Amino acid sequence: MRETTLKQIAETLGISITTVSKALKNYPDVSAKTRVAVLDLAEKLQYTPNTFAVNLRTKESKTIGLIIPEVVHHFFSSVINGIIAEAEKNGYLVIILQSNESVDMEKKQVELLLNKRVDGIILSLSNESNDDDHIKEIIKRGIPFVQFDKIAKLISSSKVIINDQKAAMEATEHLIKKGCKKIAHIRGPVNPQNAIDRFLGYKKALEKNNLPFDSKLVYTCKNVTFEEGKEFAKQIIQEHKDIDGVFIITDLVAVGFLAYCNENNIAVPDKIKVIGFSNWFMSQVITPKLSTVDQPSYEMGVKSFELLLEEMNARREMLPFQPKTIELNTTIIERESSK
């Protein structure tokens, strides 16, 4: 049928099929005039060379979109690998968009994916996200949608998460079991739910173990960087000489904390015990090796794609689909920094 249309266009315009084909593919050796004529006629004849538009009715592009805050994070890289591996097995390509933790960027990217008509979207919210109209738009359009890690709780979609509060509680209790009595917390930014939950887990662990909570011992990251880890280490050690433990929002910041301690001869774990979160690759190669909470990031990617696939399949078959939430287990990894 495609062939027939190509022939029809060629005959109508009195040019060769090759020229028609080239014009449709935007080859530069076809004149602009010919190209416009071919495109006009192709549209009239409902022929469109755009793979995308060809699938306007079946609505399948075998492509999914993935929006993440930052690829440089070991955690996200590992999630990406899980998603791609599972997508490839099922014949899907993955388009990755990096929001750079900006909600404006995230909005544009959602719009782009909706316009490009991907079959489904997987997203982890930017730290800035405090408005969810663009997320609601995905749901309204009926596009299969999975949120992971940093999620909008109130949006009804499939979700793959860990229990941040429980994991943070376990990390803090790990320090308490090791004998720490005065534990500081370097927390994530104010907005993201996982930073809030980890902070609450820290607080609960203190309460449960009859240790006083002191808001002065809580330091809030803005950018969640190595440098912030170093700065906070300096501040914490100057302001509270008797601190004997620190629970830190993520390994990158914890590695900064350790770097300051190494440079200033502050003994970890003898004077201060440190535990991070995420189990970055780096954490096992530095000195002292960093204790941390292992997040099953690769599995998070695999499960996210699996849930998306279930929804895409249901939608294709016009079957009802009930969003699911999968909660994955975390594990405390004890290394040298909290021995």
Added chain:
Amino acid sequence: MRETTLKQIAETLGISITTVSKALKNYPDVSAKTRVAVLDLAEKLQYTPNTFAVNLRTKESKTIGLIIPEVVHHFFSSVINGIIAEAEKNGYLVIILQSNESVDMEKKQVELLLNKRVDGIILSLSNESNDDDHIKEIIKRGIPFVQFDKIAKLISSSKVIINDQKAAMEATEHLIKKGCKKIAHIRGPVNPQNAIDRFLGYKKALEKNNLPFDSKLVYTCKNVTFEEGKEFAKQIIQEHKDIDGVFIITDLVAVGFLAYCNENNIAVPDKIKVIGFSNWFMSQVITPKLSTVDQPSYEMGVKSFELLLEEMNARREMLPFQPKTIELNTTIIERESSK
């Protein structure tokens, strides 16, 4: 004009403009029958809701595609950040595709980007790439195209590169200046040009300094991993007890090498001096801190986008464009591992 068409469709089919609009956006609350009717008529009237197809003539989607072997590498993450920053300034969105070092995946991704009609493509070849028909197809279609880092030399396109041979020569000479007489090289896989060039740079440095080249001192990575670094460290030290220096294809492998030395009490830099390549973030936080070759990865991203933009602008204005090659400078970073 869009409005007029919407009205026209609504009146012709005897439905509301809202329903037309919803049908075009694939809202699930419009029946399949109505949707098909709307889409059919929309196509006849040359109205298309696909942002993409709307731009069929101007051919601008304000989106570019980026294909890279792996996002988990610090180097590529940093290139991505450079590209995105520059793209954002100029109002472009970046679609990222990860080839996982597979040429099959890379081919599918090129096809996808061509079908989705991005305005331009930036690519770094997978290690497996040994056939370039898909790359030639980009050129044939006249899509603005920039290669960076791992390039197909014979393809006429803009390129952003470093001089791998020169950089490797400088790294090896750095070890020679520090007094090393018997230097091993852990090289990258057989295929990629940059692994070949770095090997040649190592060889040239030995020749220039009248040190004998011995192919038994060259070890070839398959997967370029931390684990390979550890394994090769063991092999090298067992097989050549008098090795006093190692130049390693990339920091990740070098960090594995150092981990083996640390675990087995082999003194770096006293017994063996080590230099890596790429200047990963990790290299400055491990013990001993790793000497390395700094590649300007962020700048590589910025320059890649700049060249692409030049070509996209030229193409829009129908002006001729001459591909350019930008070679960025590398720097030897001396840290503890080669002191």
